[in-house]
Amino acid sequence: MRYEAISPYLFSKNREKILAQMPQNSIAVIHSNDAMPRNGDLFFPFRQQSDFFYASGIEQEESILLFVPYESDPNKRVQLFILKPDEKLEIWEGKKLTPLEAQKISGIQTVLSEKEFYTTFAEYAKKSEIIYINQNENPRFTSPISSRDERFKTYVQQKYPKHETRSLAPILCKCRLIKEPEEIELISKACAITREGFLEVCSRIKPGMKEYHIEAILSEVFISHGASGHAFEPIVASGKNACYLHYTKNNSLLESGTLVTIDFGAEYANYASDCTRAIPVNGEFSKRQKQIYMSVLRAFKQTKKIITAGTTIQNIHSEACKYIEEELLLLGLITKQDIATQKAKSPAYFTYFMHGVSHFLGLDTHDVGEKDVVLEPGMVLTCEPGIYVLQEEIGIRLENTILVTTDGNKDLMDNIPFIEE
Numbered sequence: 001m002r003y004e005a006i007s008p009y010l011f012s013k014n015r016e017k018i019l020a021q022m023p024q025n026s027i028a029v030i031h032s033n034d035a036m037p038r039n040g041d042l043f044f045p046f047r048q049q050s051d052f053f054y055a056s057g058i059e060q061e062e063s064i065l066l067f068v069p070y071e072s073d074p075n076k077r078v079q080l081f082i083l084k085p086d087e088k089l090e091i092w093e094g095k096k097l098t099p100l101e102a103q104k105i106s107g108i109q110t111v112l113s114e115k116e117f118y119t120t121f122a123e124y125a126k127k128s129e130i131i132y133i134n135q136n137e138n139p140r141f142t143s144p145i146s147s148r149d150e151r152f153k154t155y156v157q158q159k160y161p162k163h164e165t166r167s168l169a170p171i172l173c174k175c176r177l178i179k180e181p182e183e184i185e186l187i188s189k190a191c192a193i194t195r196e197g198f199l200e201v202c203s204r205i206k207p208g209m210k211e212y213h214i215e216a217i218l219s220e221v222f223i224s225h226g227a228s229g230h231a232f233e234p235i236v237a238s239g240k241n242a243c244y245l246h247y248t249k250n251n252s253l254l255e256s257g258t259l260v261t262i263d264f265g266a267e268y269a270n271y272a273s274d275c276t277r278a279i280p281v282n283g284e285f286s287k288r289q290k291q292i293y294m295s296v297l298r299a300f301k302q303t304k305k306i307i308t309a310g311t312t313i314q315n316i317h318s319e320a321c322k323y324i325e326e327e328l329l330l331l332g333l334i335t336k337q338d339i340a341t342q343k344a345k346s347p348a349y350f351t352y353f354m355h356g357v358s359h360f361l362g363l364d365t366h367d368v369g370e371k372d373v374v375l376e377p378g379m380v381l382t383c384e385p386g387i388y389v390l391q392e393e394i395g396i397r398l399e400n401t402i403l404v405t406t407d408g409n410k411d412l413m414d415n416i417p418f419i420e421e
């Protein structure tokens with residue numbers, strides 16, 4: 001691990017929250033991610049399944065969690081199954097976790113070999129009526145590859161056709177939405193590393209660099225500060241590239257006179273951060289660039305104000321669209337006439353602002369939680385309005401990671417400067 005050890009108390013609190021929502025006649029299983037094959041004898045870098053990490057802190061493949069709320073022995077209410085250490089394999093792959101190490105990280109008292117999982121599972125399945133299986137219910141997610149959880153679902157449905165199978169996702173979503181103080185600290189740490197990256201970019205950027213030089217500076221700063229790397233593929237988009245929202249090629253020249261929009265964030269201890277800044281490549285805005293920048297900054301500040309408990313991302317987005325509409329009028333990009341004649345499905349502002357203004361953030365950059373979830377203290381989300389003017393080759397988005405508190409919100413990135421505020 002590159003990060004400071006996390007208190008196992010966090011993971012045990014997380015497990016208690018999951019157990020508390022399960023009926024007594026049920027069991028639940030969460031699988032780790034697979035090690036994903038690349039080519040030849042290589043695998044992609046391993047990243048733990050976020051729900052699995054949330055409940056255990058364990059970052060090893062071929063691991064399984066079993067939840068048994070009705071178990072009379074409290075030490076067996078959650079059981080962890082891990083690979084048996086294999087000395088021959090370890091020469092190549094490095095040390096795997098011993099049961100004692102896994103116990104220390106997770107706080108789980110019962111740690112068994114994954115070879116014992118199916119017999120243990122069968123015993124509890126006999127005594128249960130409901131089997132919770134974990135699944136990825138992100139509405140934007142599709143994959144041709146089935147996860148360990150999905151393969152396990154097929155197994156359960158064939159082997160236990162009389163049991164009721166349920167998705168664990170709604171329970172996990174509810175739990176993961178509200179961050180524990182330890183989690184907020186980890187996200188804040190990721191934000192602090194992100195800030196370091198941005199300051200370094202500001203001091204080194206100059207015309208003639210390629211966009212990937214900015215990416216390299218961020219990688220260097222992130223990794224040297226203990227981050228696992230980027231929470232997501234960074235977007236370093238100069239000039240008109242910034243008008244293509246998910247541009248990640250990062251291979252264009254940074255030309256004097258253009259702006260570069262950088263959407264980036266460090267991942268620390270599996271927790272994400274998400275930030276966007278736009279800066280002039282040669283250090284100076286043109287008049288028009290500055291105008292658009294100030295419009296986005298005003299929309300950002302207005303939107304940030306309304307991120308409070310009791311509202312929803314949906315509501316925040318509708319309000320943000322009104323702020324941006326105002327700014328587009330000021331910038332002369334749309335007219336009152338355009339607004340008066342617009343169709344509900346294609347409002348005038350949509351040409352210049354076509355994405356959501358906010359998403360939840362946590363173990364995933366686009367974390368669990370839908371747009372109609374009522375915000376509560378402890379939830380973390382982004383605030384990211386933007387204006388993209390393809391015909392002028394200017395695209396600007398400004399984004400911070402924000403924590404909802406009892407008295408409004410706390411901007412976890414308020415020390416990452418905006419330019420010439």
Ligand SMILES: [Mn+2]
Nearest residue numbers: 274382384399
């Ligand atoms: Mn974002």
